[in-house]
Amino acid sequence: MKVAGKFSDTELIAAIGEKESLNQAVLFLYQQYSQSTSSFIINYGGSQQDADDVFQETVLAFIGIVKKGNYRMEASIKTFLVSIARNIWRNELKKRQRSDLREKKFESGRDQQEGDVSSLITSLEEKKQLRELVGKLGEPCRKLLQLFYYENLSMKEIVDHLPYENEQVVRNKKYKCLQQLIAIIKENPSIALQLSEIVK
C-alpha cells in the first residue's frame, strides 16, 4: 500500500491547514487511526459500515476543528480522534433510540476529554444537513460553486475546467447557481435557522 508521508502530530496539524497537503494528511489519518478508532465503534455495537461512516465524520470534524484553531494539542491526535468518534457514535445511537445496556455502558465510559470534544462538534448534524441541501443542486451548479468557493479558482481558471465560453458566462452561471442554492436553503427554514447559528 502506498504510505502517506510520516507526520508527527504537529506536522499533521500543519498539513491539514494547507490545501496542497490536505490529501496526504487525510490519507495518513486513515492509515494510522481508522483501525483503532473503528474498533471502539464495533465494540459498542456498530457494524463495520457504521465504523467507516463514523470515522469519515470524525475526520471531517477533526479537520474543521483544526482549521478553526480549536485543537490545542492537549491530547494526542489518536486520543482526540477516538473521543470525537465516540461522541459521534453516541449521538448516532441516540438518534436510533437505542437505550440498551451497551449504550449505558458507553455512557459510563465517558471521560473528561470526551466532554471537551462534545462542545467542539455540536454543529456536525447541521453541517450534514447543509451538505444534503447542497446535494440537491444539479451537478453542473455544484461543480461550479465548488471550484469557486472551495478550490478558490478564478473565473478565468474555471473557464479552463468547465465547458463555458468565457468568464462572463461563468460569472452569470455562478450567480444563478448561488441563487438556486439560497432558494433551497430558504425552503428549509428550520434548517436555515440552525445554520444561521453556525455561520455567525
Place this chain on the structure above:
Amino acid sequence: MKHEQLVDQFDKTFSDKGSEEPDPQFLSDTEAVREWSYLRMAVEGVQEMGLYEQVESVKTQWMAQQAAAAVPQAGAVVRNISRIAMRVAACVLILAGGTAVYKYMSTSAGHIYSEYSQPYDLNTNRGVAAQDEMDEAYRNKNWTAVTELFKKKKDKNNKTYFLAGMAALESKNYDDAIGMFQQVIATNSQSGGDYFEDEAEFYLAMSWLARNEVKEAMPLLDKIRADKNHLYHDVVVRMSTLDLRIAQYKELK
C-alpha cells in the same frame, strides 16, 4: 441594493480576506444583512460539500489500496474443514456413549475460561514494584479503583489499558475488557512494538471465552499455541483442543 451587487461584494470580501465579514456599509440595510447571512450559509455548504468529497475521495483511494494489498484469504476453506472436523467430533461423541455425552453437555467456553484463566500478577510478571496509584489499586485487587483511575489518567499507554482491561475482566465486564485488550494490540500493530502484547493476546482470548465466543478466541489461541516464545504458550498448550472444539461446535449450533 441590487442582489447582484451584494454577491459581488461578498465575493470580493471572500477573495480579499478569506472570510465573509459584511462590509460595514451594509449593516444598516436589514434586508442586505439577511441576504448576506444566506450567502454565508450557501458558501459554508459548498465548502462543507467540497471537503466531504475530498475526504470521500481519499477514503476510496485508501480502501482500494487496502483491498489490493490484502492477501487472498483461505478462511472459508479453513472454516469448512473446521466444520467437518467438528461434525466428525460430534459423531464420535455420540457413538462414545454416556461418558461422551456427559463430556459434551458439561463443556462450554465459560467452563474452559474458568479452568484456564489465571489472575495477572503485576509484580510477578513485570518484576517492577508498583509506582503509582493505579498499580497500587491493581495490586490490592480494587478493580473499581483501577477503572476510575484509568478514566482519570491523562497519559494512557499499553500498560494502563491492559490493567484497565484486567480490572474489567475481573469485574466480569467482558465487553470493556475486550475493548481495552484490543486497544493494546492495535497500538502495537501501528507502532510495531510489543509492549504488553502477549498479555493482551492471552487475556483477550480469555475474555472471548468468558463471553462464550469461542470463534473469536480460537485464532488467538492458535497463534499462542504456535509460538513457543509466547508468554502464555504453556498455558494454552495445556488447554484441551477437544474441549475447545466442542465449545466451538456448541456455539455454532
